[in-house]
Amino acid sequence: MDNDSFWKIIEECREKAHGRAERLAWLKDELARRTVKEIVGFQVCLDRLCEQAFTWDLWAAAERIFGGWCSDDGFCYFRLWAVGLGQAAFERAVRDPDTLAEAPEVRRLAGRPRGGWGDHWPEWEELDYVAAEAYEQATQVSGEFATFYEAVDALQSDDELVRDPLGKRWDVRDEVEASRRLPQLSSRFPITMQP
Template identity: 60%
Template sequence: MDVDPFWTLIEACRQQALSQDDRLEWLRGELAQRSPAEIVEFQVCLNQVTADAFTWDLVAAAERIFGGWCSDDGFCYFGLWMVGLGREAFERAVADPDALARTPEVRRLVGLPRSEWGGAWPGWESLDYVALEAHELVAGESGDCGDAFYDAVKARASSDAEPRHPAGERWDVRDEEEASRKLPRLSSAFPLAIGT
């Protein structure tokens, strides 16, 4: 599966339901109708596109949305959530992280305390496991086949599929002057508390 069919599947998934759980159920079912090799390719594409989003500017955008800090795992789940926004929004955000401020999913969060984000939380950890779950359904196994699945993914991935460090230059989103220059819309939409 190359990147175009991957995004076609993600776009079709977006059309199914608003709930991430419902979308995952649909996606798992769609993947389970494919060959094990195609399911592995889906995961390879997912890993590659999320690696494309592993930049210091997007880390800063996530940190701004989350109030000034985002863990490594939190950013991983944020990148998966960005995939769920669809190809156009994802690619726009990779090119210009401040463009996230224009997405309906982010606009819904503006002004709300994080405690009220609920199902709108900008993270989608479960997307990272849906191909494994579909692979287990197709293979008729569970549990131990995860190693074989991830070995197959690793064998198919390019050597630079999962960078160890974000691309670009690191900067501090808590520096209001720099944040206002690099992420003007997100900085305005998600002001940081004094002393953050």
């Protein structure tokens, strides 16, 4: 599966299903109808895109949205969520994380208490497991996750492992720097002491 095929599936999912649970079910069924090679390829594409988004600037955007802090796991799930925004929004966010402020999924959160975000919280951990679940459904062999991840690893064997985010880390709580680097997000998501 190449990037174009991957994004076509993500875009179709965005059109046909709403809400995380419905989107996950749609993706799982769609992938399960495909070949094992395509299912594995979907995960490889997803992993590569998440690595492209592994930058300090995007992490700072996540921290700004979350109120000044975002864990390693939280940033992983945030990047998966960013993929779920679709190709155009994802690619803009990787180039310029402040463009996330323009995404409807982010605009609806601005000004609302984080405790009330519920299912709109900008993370999508489950997207990272949907291909493995589709693989299990397609092969009709329960517990084949090890085989699935071995196939993913084999396709990624030539990929260079990115251990640290790209760019330079900076403090999103520095209002002057945040206003310069993330003006829209800084305006819409002021840092408060309470999450």
